[in-house]
Amino acid sequence: MTIIDQTVAPARDDDLVRIAAKLTRDLNVAKPLIFWTDLLCSVSLGYAGLALACVASGVTPWISGIVAVLAxxxxESFIHELTHLKPATVRGFYTAWNVLVGIPLMTPSFLYEGVHNLHHARTRYGTAQDPEYLPLAGASIWALSCFVMLSVLAPLLLLVRFAILAPASMIAPVRRKVVARYSALTINPAFRRVPPTGAFRRRWIISETITSLWAMGIAILTVVGLFSVRWLMIYLAVLAAIALLNQVRTLVAHLWESKGKPLSVTEQYLDTVNIPPPAMLPILWAPVGLRYHALHHLLPGIPYHGLAEAHRRLLAVLPVSSAYHRSNQAGLWPTVKIILVRDHKACA
Incomplete structure (x- = not known):
């Protein structure tokens, strides 16, 4: 590990990035064994729990359903890693994730590819062109509750998107609207997506077609009685619970203080949140490194399995007065309380 003078705090906007990058340069390499083991264990446990929830009785479906949701x-959270992985870094992972997770859960990776990177663009973050940002700071508890609870509608919307809108989009005018408004995992309702091009367009069409067939198959099999209505309800309930957990995580990923103007690197960092140990519950609701969201914005090239070590190094080296320490929060509810009382002055 590189040793840096611990008495020197980053003085300029680029100092924090420079020092952080120097301290963590060796952590930028994705480890395929960790990726594959983590994904395959999560998928195996998740689908086993889902299957048991569908066929068991008594209290078992509830317990196995919770296991299915968390696993x-x-x-599903690996979709975030996919957008940052360099091509061929973890061979076959892109295809495997879409086959095992993206298509069965109706969230193929094209919904996030080419979208999430806009959230990291220095000139877009926190502006109207940021697909993953809303000015939530200072909102009422009612508004934040609605923001979170509306996420439970996601499975039904995805079912409509792929079972109805996808085949209907063979008509050109419908296609333009579907691509622009219904083909991205975003929270900014003003965001409009541009049509894909090149190799990405081919990948998009392939995964969209397969996901559409999956969604239509579920609907048709349920109507004709080959797929139990109970199974459908459990499947959609699990997806709704996953969406709810992710929306809770999204709520506390930022302090949402931007007023729509581009922010400096330090301002962007201070508008994002880490919820590191000793908090333990983020292991469940902010998995795959998502609890280190501020650190991820600072160093987006570090794969999820390197973030905890990067955080430890930065805490040990950077003085308490540095900006790095100021983005670390104690937990979910303390962060929500900060969002509720903020008045947008910090990033005006």
Missing amino acids: LYRA
């Missing part, structure tokens, strides 16, 4: 939520 599949972890598996």
Whole structure:
């Protein structure tokens, strides 16, 4: 590990990035064994729990359903890693994730590819062009509750998106609207997506077609009685619970203080949140490194399995007065309380 003078705090906007990058340079390499083991264990546990929830009785479906939600939520969270992985870094992972997770859960990776990177663009973060940002700071508890609870509608919306809108989009005018408004995992309702091009367009069409067939198959099999209505309800309930967990995580990923103007690197960092140990519950609701969201914005090239070590190094080296320490929060509810009382002055 590189040793840096611990008495020197980053003085300029680029100092924090420079020092952090120097301290963590060796952590930028994705480890395929960790990726594959984590994904396959999560998928196996998740689908086993889902199957047991469908066929068991008594209290078992509730317990196995919770296991399915937590395991599949972890598996689905790898969509975030996919957007940052360099090509061929973890060979076959892109295809495997879509086959095992993206298509069965109706969240193929094209919904996030080419979208999430805009959230990291220095000139877009916190502006109207950021697909993953809303000015939530200072909102009422009612508004934040609605923001979170609306996420439970996601499975029904995804079912409509792929079972109805996808085949209907063979008509050109419908296709333009579907691509622009209904083909991205975002929270900014003003965001409009541009049509894909090149190799990405081909991948998009392939995964969209397969996901559409999956969604239509579920609907048709349920109507004709080959797929139990109970199974459908459990499947959609698990997806709704996953969406709810992710929306809770999204709520406390930022302090949402931007007023729509581009922010400096330090301002962007201070608008994002880490919820590191000793808090333990983020292991469940912010898996795959998502508890280190501020650190991820600072150093987006570090794969999820390197973030905890990067955090330890930065805490040990950077003085308490540095900006790095100021983005560390104690937990979910303390962060929500900060969001509720903020008045947008910090990033005006």
